[in-house]
Amino acid sequence: MKKNWKYMKFERYIFGLLIALEIIMSFTFLGYIHVEPISVTTAYIPIVIIACLFGIGESTVSGLVFGLGSMYKASSSYVMPMDMIFSPFQSTNPLGSLILSVGTRVLFGFLIGCVFHLAKNGKHPMIWKGVAALIAGKMHGIIVYSAMGLFFREYVFSGNSTFKIERNDCIVAVLCMVLVLLADRFYNSSFVGKYKDAVNESENNPYWSSKVNRILGIIGAFVLCMAVLSTVYFANRMTYMLNVHEVDVTAVIQSDIMHLQAQFLMSMLALYFILLLVIAMVYRYMKYREYTGEIDALTGIMGRRLFLHYCTQCQKTEEGKYGWFLFLDLDYFKHINDSMGHSAGDEILRKFAQHLQRTFQDYGAVGRVGGDEFAMILKEDMPRKMLEQKLTQFLQDISGIWENVKVSSSIGAYHFKFPEEIKTLLTETDRVLYEAKANGRACFCIDDGLNEPSVD
Incomplete structure (x- = not known):
């Protein structure tokens, strides 16, 4: 499935963190172990972790970062003679050095990304991820040493020379496997999953x-x-x-x-x-x-404080536009609680909120502002006739949400222009709501600011 990075804030943060870690390892002792006559690198490990957690494209980018860092480090006069061939400014074959330092790391990032893609989509993915991490160092070595043999034959390097397994190779390979599996397990844990959802959903709340x-x-x-x-x-x-x-x-x-x-x-x-x-x-x-x-635990919609905060924000973001503010009261809710019990009353409130949310979620926001009192702000200047149709349909829908009980609601709708004082919205809409109640409940009253408030 193709990633939509625009909405994946947490994933972007973790990817950026691992890229930064790759840079740190590329330029500090963390990424290299000096063994004469060359340096043994551990800086490929973040690339392997990225390949495991993300995908081919991301691991290829991280390989590019690794290669550029390697090329820069090799461009000074104090590096080991064998390391100078990684710099196009130090060697006699600039193009070969560029391919050796950058090209091989980009290729490694791409290939290790492909390997983990296959591992994640096969049987026993955890085992194959471990195997992929274990062989990653050797894969990197084969690619780099093969390029050395191709472009710098005077150093008598070939792909075959990397198959010789030293103790340091084993230690780094096991370290890579352990770190990759731990990172994968932690990243996909329920704990991180909750944190990931929280970070990715953070912009969808009024407090952001x-x-x-x-x-x-x-x-x-x-x-x-x-x-x-x-x-x-x-x-x-x-x-x-x-x-x-x-x-x-x-x-x-x-x-x-x-x-x-x-x-x-x-x-x-x-x-x-x-x-x-x-x-x-x-x-x-x-x-x-x-x-x-601030989310209402019973209904799952905004509580009073959060809803009013959202309404205050709307006054700034929707300035110059027209909208609607609505109050909705569940009729005779105290009688329902007394006669049927609080559990039935809670379920009716929950279903009432669900129908309200489903009907108007594309036009604004819904909040529970009291025990049986709900409010809505519609940021879209919905035509009066369309609002009447939706409210009529809503009243029909809620009438049958509980067996043997006809559920109804009194609704007041007030038309206004952004920005408007919240106190004014509450006062004016409350006035319209009480006109609906005075008309016998189970109806709605609309004040569009043009005509006298009408009850339907």
């Missing part, structure tokens, strides 16, 4: 504010500027310090100092990025918890 994105963006821009300035400053101070100690700082040394500082900068920015992602996820989760705490 997009201002937090702008605030985090400003903080991120500020951190970026400060980090860049700090990098330049410390590079200059290091050069000055070496000169004080009578070290001849050549242009090459100065370039290497800046190169190291840039690696540190990118690692720190990735770390800050992870921190901002965590803050954003926590904010979304807390807002969702605040939202669900």
